[in-house]
Amino acid sequence: MGVEVRVEGLTKSFGSQNIWSDVTLTLPPGEISVLLGPSGTGKSVFLKSLVGLLKPERGSIVIKDTDIVRTSEHRLYEVRKLFGVLFQDGALFGSMNLFDNIAFPLREHTRKSESDIRWIVLEKMDMVGLQGAEGKLPGEISGGMRKRAGLARALVLDPEIILFDEPDSGLDPVRVAYLNQLIVDLNAQIDATFLIVTHDIGTARTVPDNLGLLFRRHLAMFGPREQLLTSQEPVVRQFLNGRREGPIGMSEEKDVAQVEAEMAALEARGGDQHNGVGPKGASGGDAVPPQLEPSPGLPERQAQRRRQERVARMLHEFDPATAQAIRASLPEDLLAQADAGVFAPTPLAGGRHWAAESAPAGGAAVLPGPRGRS
Amino acid sequence: MTDGEKPKAPGLLDGKLSPLRPLRASGNLFAFALDVARSLPRRPFQFREFVQQTWFVASVTILPTALVAIPFGAVIALQLGSLTRQLGAESFTGSASVLAVLREASPIVTALLIAGAGGSAICADLGARKIRDEIDAMEVLGISPIQRLVVPRVLAAMVVATLLNGLVSVVGVAGGYFFNVVLQGGTPGAYLASFGALAQVEDFWSGEVKALVFGLIAGIVASYKGLNAGGGPKGVGDAVNQSVVITFLLLFAVNFVMTAVYFQLVPPKGQ
Numbered sequence A: 001m002g003v004e005v006r007v008e009g010l011t012k013s014f015g016s017q018n019i020w021s022d023v024t025l026t027l028p029p030g031e032i033s034v035l036l037g038p039s040g041t042g043k044s045v046f047l048k049s050l051v052g053l054l055k056p057e058r059g060s061i062v063i064k065d066t067d068i069v070r071t072s073e074h075r076l077y078e079v080r081k082l083f084g085v086l087f088q089d090g091a092l093f094g095s096m097n098l099f100d101n102i103a104f105p106l107r108e109h110t111r112k113s114e115s116d117i118r119w120i121v122l123e124k125m126d127m128v129g130l131q132g133a134e135g136k137l138p139g140e141i142s143g144g145m146r147k148r149a150g151l152a153r154a155l156v157l158d159p160e161i162i163l164f165d166e167p168d169s170g171l172d173p174v175r176v177a178y179l180n181q182l183i184v185d186l187n188a189q190i191d192a193t194f195l196i197v198t199h200d201i202g203t204a205r206t207v208p209d210n211l212g213l214l215f216r217r218h219l220a221m222f223g224p225r226e227q228l229l230t231s232q233e234p235v236v237r238q239f240l241n242g243r244r245e246g247p248i249g250m251s252e253e254k255d256v257a258q259v260e261a262e263m264a265a266l267e268a269r270g271g272d273q274h275n276g277v278g279p280k281g282a283s284g285g286d287a288v289p290p291q292l293e294p295s296p297g298l299p300e301r302q303a304q305r306r307r308q309e310r311v312a313r314m315l316h317e318f319d320p321a322t323a324q325a326i327r328a329s330l331p332e333d334l335l336a337q338a339d340a341g342v343f344a345p346t347p348l349a350g351g352r353h354w355a356a357e358s359a360p361a362g363g364a365a366v367l368p369g370p371r372g373r374s
Numbered sequence B: 001m002t003d004g005e006k007p008k009a010p011g012l013l014d015g016k017l018s019p020l021r022p023l024r025a026s027g028n029l030f031a032f033a034l035d036v037a038r039s040l041p042r043r044p045f046q047f048r049e050f051v052q053q054t055w056f057v058a059s060v061t062i063l064p065t066a067l068v069a070i071p072f073g074a075v076i077a078l079q080l081g082s083l084t085r086q087l088g089a090e091s092f093t094g095s096a097s098v099l100a101v102l103r104e105a106s107p108i109v110t111a112l113l114i115a116g117a118g119g120s121a122i123c124a125d126l127g128a129r130k131i132r133d134e135i136d137a138m139e140v141l142g143i144s145p146i147q148r149l150v151v152p153r154v155l156a157a158m159v160v161a162t163l164l165n166g167l168v169s170v171v172g173v174a175g176g177y178f179f180n181v182v183l184q185g186g187t188p189g190a191y192l193a194s195f196g197a198l199a200q201v202e203d204f205w206s207g208e209v210k211a212l213v214f215g216l217i218a219g220i221v222a223s224y225k226g227l228n229a230g231g232g233p234k235g236v237g238d239a240v241n242q243s244v245v246i247t248f249l250l251l252f253a254v255n256f257v258m259t260a261v262y263f264q265l266v267p268p269k270g271q
Helices: A043-048 A071-081 A100-110 A115-129 A141-157 A173-190 A200-204 A225-229 A234-241 A256-268 A300-318 A320-329 A332-340 B020-039 B047-089 B091-129 B134-142 B145-183 B187-191 B201-227 B232-265
Strands: A003-016 A017-027 A032-036 A058-063 A083-086 A161-166 A193-197 A210-215 A218-224
Touching: A017 A210, A032 A173, A032 A200, A032 A234, A043 A161, A043 A193, A058 A210, A071 B187, A083 A141, A083 B134, A100 A115, A100 A141, A115 A141, A141 A173, A161 B187, A173 A193, A173 A200, A200 A218, A200 A234, A200 B047, A210 A225, A210 A234, A218 A225, A218 A234, A218 A300, A225 A234, A234 A332, A300 A320, A300 A332, B020 B201, B047 B091, B047 B145, B091 B145, B091 B187, B091 B201, B091 B232, B134 B145, B145 B187, B145 B201, B201 B232
Parallel strands: A017 A218, A032 A193, A032 A210, A083 A161, A161 A193
Antiparallel strands: A003 A017, A003 A058, A210 A218
């Protein structure tokens, strides 16, 4: 199963320009998280910091007991092998064809035979729907194919954390829908920790387990998807509804009086419910749409149950609207336990679905907390 | 924003005039060179990449180098031909021409071509990869771009530079001979007989060592500038431009120092 990423008090500046400060969040193992934010709030910078390409000034990023902000270069290269990163344009090596691109990490890091490599590469290409395109050069294929090829390359070393930098940019809505389904299916199959940075509200509403929003150099909010989807925070509401009325301006912040006037006008028109449909899948209201399920025939997402147990334990921390939305997503037994205030942990189901079952850990009586792959 | 930590507005110059800037830049370049040196012995050595790059650098430099070497040798021959005639030392034309080509002309021509043709190609290649996120992707895949890309390129530049120096020596001397004998009416016998009068084998070796160092510098500067390119296609163009200029400046300074050291170490013939 995926590993937990714990970010604490992270601050990053370029020169005298502060990008964001004091970002604290935890990506729960195996779950899908989405990070939203207006353009230019440093979402990509955040992703690059997570993989150690940029060094934040303050704070820590702990992955498998290693703080990658402060670790040695050598250790950093080791930790990076846990990562798969899908860059915005795929970042394929322009001089190699797709097969060599996807085989590249295997050839560099493993001593697998060429026939084994071929088998793995073709499997991953099949996974992302790129059969028959092995011989093409990155310059010869469409943006969507480049993205999927980049994804296949990110998957080839069986990563435990996968980061997506705007997987939807430059794709039509149908392809985005396929890609989203692919992301959920992948999560069900490999149970890695996913973080998606995007502007697409449709994606943010239906794909993730957790949602976060970066705004004004801070992490405005991060939590279970229901928390943001039902939030009354003006910034969150504005972003999720894709409207002009609210604190986010075209290039910079608006003043308070203007925001208030806009909000009053919006309310006079009937609020978000009557505001029509915004761009990028933003739709009115604070409904919590059902989450995407893995395609039929695939195993259930292991993170789903873990997440349900996690949010059931946190239920009392949320405001009533959020708690209500979360309760609607929880199964009977967990609801009963949550109300009674006792939790019976589910026995550990170790490893990925193809990995051999590891012996159950000794402390099965404790709640399944974050743990590494044994 | 509720916390008192108001973000500072970016200033107009924002430290651009700071006296520490050039110091920091050269420090970064030096640190990069040390990184390359540290990655040099690291296994696995990228032999394929090394061969490919050697071939690539050679293919972009050999023809221009030969074409530059011929007129260079010719100019030296012309200058020396008239000078020796004025001094009445025509019998020394050949030796002086060999000396000039071997000691200075050939390393300088090599340096110009390695920096101008080879270095700029390396810088443009790495810069294009950088702005397409390929370098980041490589690092994220747990592969050090310095070991995977830079070390083979620097070694390739060094190897090709030493080979080019040999080529320029031969072509330059041959060009000098042609111009002196055919165009200026010098005697072939005198030209060839005086060959070894002033020049010695050490001159050739010093040229080779210079070329090796020039190749190293050109490779390192080009890779450093390429890997630090930013700001889109224009950034790559700027990086290539800067890399060529910086390499030239460094090469001529290093050439001066090496020549001075050479004269201390190897006494001229006949002393």
